[in-house]
Amino acid sequence: MNIMFIGDVVGRPGRKIIKEVLPELKCKYSVDFVIANAENAAGGNGITKKIAEELFSYGIDFLTMGNHVWDNKEIFDFIEEELRMVRPANYPPGTPGRGSQIIELDGTVKIGILNISGRVFMPDLDCPFRTADRELEKLKKLTNIIVVDFHAEATSEKQALGWYLDGRVSLVAGTHTHVQTADERILPKGTAYITDVGMTGAYDGILGIEREPVIRKFLTQMPTRFEVAKGTSQLNAIVVEIDVETGLAMKIQRLIIK
Amino acid sequence: MNIMFIGDVVGRPGRKIIKEVLPELKCKYSVDFVIANAENAAGGNGITKKIAEELFSYGIDFLTMGNHVWDNKEIFDFIEEELRMVRPANYPPGTPGRGSQIIELDGTVKIGILNISGRVFMPDLDCPFRTADRELEKLKKLTNIIVVDFHAEATSEKQALGWYLDGRVSLVAGTHTHVQTADERILPKGTAYITDVGMTGAYDGILGIEREPVIRKFLTQMPTRFEVAKGTSQLNAIVVEIDVETGLAMKIQRLIIK
Amino acid sequence: MNIMFIGDVVGRPGRKIIKEVLPELKCKYSVDFVIANAENAAGGNGITKKIAEELFSYGIDFLTMGNHVWDNKEIFDFIEEELRMVRPANYPPGTPGRGSQIIELDGTVKIGILNISGRVFMPDLDCPFRTADRELEKLKKLTNIIVVDFHAEATSEKQALGWYLDGRVSLVAGTHTHVQTADERILPKGTAYITDVGMTGAYDGILGIEREPVIRKFLTQMPTRFEVAKGTSQLNAIVVEIDVETGLAMKIQRLIIK
Amino acid sequence: MNIMFIGDVVGRPGRKIIKEVLPELKCKYSVDFVIANAENAAGGNGITKKIAEELFSYGIDFLTMGNHVWDNKEIFDFIEEELRMVRPANYPPGTPGRGSQIIELDGTVKIGILNISGRVFMPDLDCPFRTADRELEKLKKLTNIIVVDFHAEATSEKQALGWYLDGRVSLVAGTHTHVQTADERILPKGTAYITDVGMTGAYDGILGIEREPVIRKFLTQMPTRFEVAKGTSQLNAIVVEIDVETGLAMKIQRLIIK
């Protein structure tokens, strides 16, 4: 089967290009299941029920989150009920929402999705590696097809988790930096890996954000109000071909659509 | 003219693949000048005179550095005399070595090379943006062909400096993360840009380093001794075509050689 | 002469105790000049013109700031005109307000006040040590009586600046941690030093802030809205006796008033 | 009963003053049990068996550690056998040594000692608050007399843990900043608290370390070799009077001995 993973969707420009190109891409790459990181989907900060529904209506099947998960308070209204969404599993016990989820596709194939946050240069959550072990123990009882969104900053931590999970999951897809990396590969034991899937949003912004305030912030070190950038959009994604029996990956392909 | 920039060279596996493939690559891409980031060239940590000479003998013309610049104390023996090397220009006044340099190629073309370190998740150096302004004021009097190695962690800071310098330099090449990004482009005013050129060293390590100790460090949070990884090497680089008159870039191309 | 320095004033409970006890304290300790760090004076975040006037009306002569300086946007309405206030001098050139100031007392004695921010675990400002050198070059031409508010987190950076300026200024008073330290002393060359003057505000809060949300934030790692704590107040301050001729300190005394 | 807690012992000057003044202090304050933070006891970095024995021979009963616990590799030779020492309990399961310990005094009174590391501006360990809950569940079954060494940087995190544990332990003593704070108090439910006990070592150093290299490091941002400072020593400690039945504190007193 083919799973598409779309990099951090940033605001309206991100949603717009998904609407425009996703149907065609799904067809072209025979995609069976689409996951998107949606932590910046609502105006660059978090997500709302309305925007989640919008993304689902464009053909996305499942949403992952990251450090911006709580930015828009509306998430608390629907995170418990929405079964097509995960937030980092290494938040402490008692955190609203879920860190992993099993989705049954066509009544036969089960896909496990696990969201984890890095700790290097990131909030102080539980150990990503031990969290992965704990969550996989549950998920592996139900399916071999497991996609991990590792939302992290440091390339060392991301590659380390990729190798740590090699052979145990179908895909470790890095998110958060908003820049697609060119290091996609199938690791020796069969896990597809990429350090960062990239960003889906305004192409001429800085990480999808209006440039001028970002540059001004670096120059002045003063508080600055950021807005989602306008103009041409890009979509960053990967498509991974997975053996349904073993859950192992056979192919990983990067997409940059402008 | 064509300038090649090689991403962080990590230890012997990095130097080995340069020796093996650089002559052929220079020929294939009609390369006039080769720059390499060498902050990890000596066993993963810093550089020595011997290793600098080794890299020059393989066809590299110029070396840039980064946060690991002082890791090997031998650098203090030759950094003042070695005119083919720069370290981050935003170290304070009085720091050994130089932050920028002009190289005269074939007695006609002058190339300015500027090394800057990021500040986000990095050591507390002077402002990279104001340092760039200050250094460019000097360099622009002598040449329009200017290559900037921005050695930084955060993608926001890297893209911000790229846009900040658009039209003022030939190339802003990001280094430090050891993972090549797929966002190479010519910015609207003519500066070639890539968030990270990547890493030249062992392909099956974590950022060129032996995997097991890196993973163990994340699992245990205890001090760990790292070694350069062994096995197959990769070379990560870019080739940029520059208009000699204007100094602006016409083409940027990523290379991943395994 | 005797200068009193009051530690970070946090919201209404901080202002209230100043109103109540400052007149009496000034009398008791023969205080000639009162400086207060006011970065948290307005509801815990920044300052307004109205609150600055309120503090002046209670007998405070001069205000220093810190990393919260821009939290309340009203500061931009009066920072340029208000000569009795400084913000960290190591913000880049062009930043609103001033980093140091000379105040003439009774038409005879001149007092220089210099505000500097640390860089360790703090925003990326210019080097505090070189900023101090630059500012002192200006101030020392006009007076020997110089008070430095070093608004910083790390005790190493604070003690280092204290020793670095020993003999060149009257006082290096640390602020920012909101906890008074017990290491007040006169350094060998005559500079009074304390790592942190402490906090003036609600005694039963956490750094002057309501306890429950702060603890919840640590437990949940989720965004939390903080409020200034209520209840009994404390005032944290120091009184330093300075030789008017040499500008050197003869005595430093800590105050904790509840 | 009276428990003395001695702040971070730094190298030979720290050990020397303990030898000289501890017997007399124990007598003067009727001290029944002495705990010292020894993470910097061996030349400023970690501890050895020989130095642990030396400290015990001077009258110290128990040692706590912190982020420098593993600096001296000799610790691995004896940490498992040494029952009079704890290291931060929030290291992952499997870490050598123990995070908490019960000591039986005179065959009657049991004292629990718990060492926890902060996470703000510190290594990525497990949640200090949940770790405290977990460890206290064990310790409270055996004794009410519990001393917590919270080795942390941020004053917010330290005060938060103090209030979080109020009424559940005898003492929360902060360590790590090497500067004694003046905020010692008995919290409303009976826990003694201080943000930092301070440092026991060379008085004229920077945190017990030779000044010149520390200042040079801040000025140059280059790697620097630190040495323990020489000259006069100070001892920083607290003495806490505890009700043996309830385990609650009745009095906390700061000591600065020069």
Ligand SMILES: [Fe+2]
């Ligand atoms: Fe994002």
Ligand SMILES: [Fe+2]
């Ligand atoms: Fe993110």
Ligand SMILES: [Fe+2]
């Ligand atoms: Fe590197």
Ligand SMILES: [Fe+2]
């Ligand atoms: Fe680097």
Ligand SMILES: [Fe+2]
């Ligand atoms: Fe403050």
Ligand SMILES: [Fe+2]
């Ligand atoms: Fe502050």
Ligand SMILES: [Fe+2]
């Ligand atoms: Fe420490």
Ligand SMILES: [Fe+2]
């Ligand atoms: Fe320490």
